[in-house]
Amino acid sequence: MASQNNSLGYMVIEGEGGQLRGIALITDARGIPVDFRYTDLIRPKKLERILYGDSWNTYFKEEIILESILEAVEAPSLWICNDSEILSPLRTLSKVKTVLLDESPHVPLDAAGTIENTADPGVFLIQADRNGAPLMAEFPEGTRTDEIQQTASLLTKNAETMSLLEPFGRIQRLMSALASGAE
Amino acid sequence: MFTSAREFLARKLTGHVQVHTLDEAFITELVPVHTVRRSVETHTVRPEFTVSVRTIELGAKRKCRVNGFKLKDKTVRTNGFRPKRYTKHDVKVHGLPKRRKINVWSGLKKIQSLPVELENKLKFLKDKPAVSKNEVILAYYSPIVDSAVIKLALDKRRGTLLVWYNPGSRQYKARSVFLIRRLGLGEKPEWRWV
Numbered sequence: 001m002a003s004q005n006n007s008l009g010y011m012v013i014e015g016e017g018g019q020l021r022g023i024a025l026i027t028d029a030r031g032i033p034v035d036f037r038y039t040d041l042i043r044p045k046k047l048e049r050i051l052y053g054d055s056w057n058t059y060f061k062e063e064i065i066l067e068s069i070l071e072a073v074e075a076p077s078l079w080i081c082n083d084s085e086i087l088s089p090l091r092t093l094s095k096v097k098t099v100l101l102d103e104s105p106h107v108p109l110d111a112a113g114t115i116e117n118t119a120d121p122g123v124f125l126i127q128a129d130r131n132g133a134p135l136m137a138e139f140p141e142g143t144r145t146d147e148i149q150q151t152a153s154l155l156t157k158n159a160e161t162m163s164l165l166e167p168f169g170r171i172q173r174l175m176s177a178l179a180s181g182a183e
Numbered sequence: 184m185f186t187s188a189r190e191f192l193a194r195k196l197t198g199h200v201q202v203h204t205l206d207e208a209f210i211t212e213l214v215p216v217h218t219v220r221r222s223v224e225t226h227t228v229r230p231e232f233t234v235s236v237r238t239i240e241l242g243a244k245r246k247c248r249v250n251g252f253k254l255k256d257k258t259v260r261t262n263g264f265r266p267k268r269y270t271k272h273d274v275k276v277h278g279l280p281k282r283r284k285i286n287v288w289s290g291l292k293k294i295q296s297l298p299v300e301l302e303n304k305l306k307f308l309k310d311k312p313a314v315s316k317n318e319v320i321l322a323y324y325s326p327i328v329d330s331a332v333i334k335l336a337l338d339k340r341r342g343t344l345l346v347w348y349n350p351g352s353r354q355y356k357a358r359s360v361f362l363i364r365r366l367g368l369g370e371k372p373e374w375r376w377v
Contacts, residue, residue: 022287025294030328030355032348036294039285048283064283072287108307131307131325161326161357163301174294 006158007034009076010167011069011090013061013083014175019043020057022065023171026076031162037072038175039065062089070094078154082168084138091140099151100138101165109134113156115148126152128159135164298336298345301327312377317366325359328352329376337362 006029013022019041026035042064044056052059066086070093079090079098091098109116109127116125116134122141125134135155139148155164303322305311314320324344327335331352336345344360361375 030331030348031299032350033291033294036289036291037287038290039287042285064285067282068285068287131304133307161328161355163299166299166301169300170294170297174290174297
């Protein structure tokens, strides 16, 4: 049974029309929110466009949004993101285990907790939930094998009490509601 | 000074002087010797400044400040070189802008009011429960911490189950629920927990 210490953090950076916004949701092992932070939509100033050129997107994501949000929230046991651009910076800045999770079209693996290599280095299939397709899990470059196994173990434990990818949908629903002015 | 009457007489009468060996303890005693030399460390009192500016206007007398601190004109270098001519006006050197501050808002109460949305996992279920002939399994939702649930609602359009949890609950034991339809007139779907 999962315990309340197995908190998961969901980090999303979304943007439209040259604007970016950072969102972080921390849930307990049941998916119940324990913290939720989001930033304003920000766009680069003229000086920042000159200084950072084409890399302003990376600069905004890493040095402004991620750092600001990480300062505001308490670190979870594991950060989960859905954007490969922030995977490594999130790991470096938070100093917490980090993984990129996505759905996979694969058939279920043998048993819950099974890890399977894929053709891509650093990308694995993890059968966290015994009743579902395995998750595609990408780890930051240089992640140790024991850390991958610990992450898979944590995900498998939490999958007993929550749906691991569901919080991303909840974040999107709330942000859409906020954008349209509804509360 | 003579140490004894015997030595005095020996010197007076025979001219002999008694010779003693040095005390062993005295020989081995080390006498510390201190040198008066001192090592001197040299530190510069004028730290080096490197000032980079895009352009320098040509002119005469100059003053240069960084964060209010005056620099001597001789210390100023542009791209590593000392400028030969300066602007008439004071030159202010601005640093790069610090990291931009952005507002981080808390929206915990807002997101706590949203339900957890669970998809129908019937297609992944390996071991389906036995049901009677006039029953059909419509959906399977898992995991649900049923003792922490405030409200459940079925989204018929999307086929998902919406679960509102009590954030203050300490229960962590999860279960699953089947939605079963009984065939026949007037029969209603039934929730069956496992």
